[in-house]
Amino acid sequence: MKTIEVVAAIIHKDHKILATQRGYGDFKDGWEFPGGKMEKGESPEAAIVREIREELEVEIEPEKLITTVEYDYPNFHLTMHCFLSRIVSGEIVLTEHEAAKWLDKRELDTVDWLPADVEVVTELKKVFGV
Numbered sequence: 193m194k195t196i197e198v199v200a201a202i203i204h205k206d207h208k209i210l211a212t213q214r215g216y217g218d219f220k221d222g223w224e225f226p227g228g229k230m231e232k233g234e235s236p237e238a239a240i241v242r243e244i245r246e247e248l249e250v251e252i253e254p255e256k257l258i259t260t261v262e263y264d265y266p267n268f269h270l271t272m273h274c275f276l277s278r279i280v281s282g283e284i285v286l287t288e289h290e291a292a293k294w295l296d297k298r299e300l301d302t303v304d305w306l307p308a309d310v311e312v313v314t315e316l317k318k319v320f321g322v
């Protein structure tokens with residue numbers, strides 16, 4: 193099975209986490225952490241900064257790798273590196289997503305996450321002590 197290697201940003205601000213809703217494709221309407229595929233020769237940190245610049249038009253600083261999720265979808269294997277990140281500059285503009293929400297740690301279960309993200313949310317709850 194093919195493996196897709198992806199980076200995702202868990203962007204935090206004022207004790208909240210940013211969730212974004214996919215606007216297109218197979219997973220349309222599912223909620224995720226913004227990000228995307230790594231390019232050849234690119235470090236995960238460089239990839240997440242680039243993806244967030246493209247998708248949200250903000251500059252972020254990846255602060256900590258929270259977890260790397262390995263998940264089997266029916267037609268590919270996903271490896272996803274999840275970086276706790278903060279916004280360094282800019283205002284969010286959704287260039288690809290249809291919606292975004294800032295979720296309090298107690299609201300993490302209120303959106304319909306993509307299947308692979310359920311594991312990430314479980315990790316996050318441990319980090320936040322929820």
Ligand SMILES: Nc1nc2c([nH]c(=O)n2[C@H]2C[C@H](O)[C@@H](COP(=O)(O)OP(=O)(O)OP(=O)(O)O)O2)c(=O)[nH]1
Pocket residue numbers: 196198199200217219223224225226227228229270272306307308309
């Ligand atoms: N960015 C992101 N992708 C996720 C998450 N959870 C999850 O299963 N995925 C999957 C969905 C996609 O298959 C892949 C992300 O790659 P991508 O964002 O470049 O996906 P895409 O389908 O838009 O690809 P493309 O058309 O731009 O080539 O990982 C998540 O939290 N964030």
